[in-house]
Amino acid sequence: NNPYKLKGIDAIVKTDKSEIANYAIIDFTDNIKVYLAYEKPKSIVGVDIGVRHLITVVAIRNGKVWKTRFWGKELITDEMIKILGEPQGVTEIRNIRAKVKKTITEVVKFLEELNPKVVALEDLRIFENKVGNTLRNIEIELEQQLYNRGIKYKLLDPYNTSKVCSNCGFKKGEVLGPLFVCPACGYKADRDFNAALNLALKCYYTC
Incomplete structure (x- = not known):
């Protein structure tokens, strides 16, 4: 139990939670009730931008996976790759950019709900x-929306992000189509999930 001494009423309150409460609210209306207020825990979020999934988000708390979500299909990225640097109609370009912007808006809304301490992105420059x-253009839109919402983000070195095993740390994993496979520990995962988790873990230990 974690005891708290309340000086105002000369009492001690015990709780099973290991976290430290920020403050206490005391209600005297019907007997005495004490409500302990805790800070909402923050997460570290890794975001992978890729060809297979447009956006992959992995959030961790205390170094462990908390929430995961995927957005978009390769179709959107393929469309952007085709038009980048090519003489396409203005309407077509606007339509594709609108699709990307809509998806990223959904992503950022989800990120806000995760209450991130920081969002880790690959430095695609x-x-x-x-x-x-193409991926960098998508990332620029994401960065802008994160900035506008006041969400802190950091660009990390993308070297080997997709080949390092997020389970054991082995640096020469194999990417077989949609799967990441680690020959060292046998771990298998979605390749984009593995990359996003590696970003989150890297930031968890270094940011």
């Missing part, structure tokens, strides 16, 4: 090919 530029 280092990729200069067509696919990399």
Whole structure:
């Protein structure tokens, strides 16, 4: 039990929670009732932007997976790759950007609900090919919306994010289609989930 001494009424309150309460509310209307207020725990969130899933979100608390969600299909990314740098109609470009913006708005709304301490993103500026530029354009929209909502984010080195095993840390895992497979511990997971979790874990220990 975690005891709290309330100086105002010279009493001690015990609770089973291990967290430290921020403050206590005392109700004298019917006998004496004490309500302990705790700070809402914050999460560390990893966000992977990719070709298979447009956005993959993995949130951790205390180093363990808490919530996961996927957005979008490869169709949206494929459409953006096709038009990037190509002479396409203005209407077509606007339609695709509107799809991406709508999806990212949903993602950011979900991120707000997670109460993140920080959101970890891959630094996609280092990729200069067509696919990399497409993903970076998506990331720019995400960064802008995070900034507008006051959500802290950090760009991390993307090196080996998809090949490191999020379960045991082995650095030479295999990506087989949609799956990540670790030859060291046998761990298998969705490749985008593994990448997003690696980002969250990296930020959990270094941010």
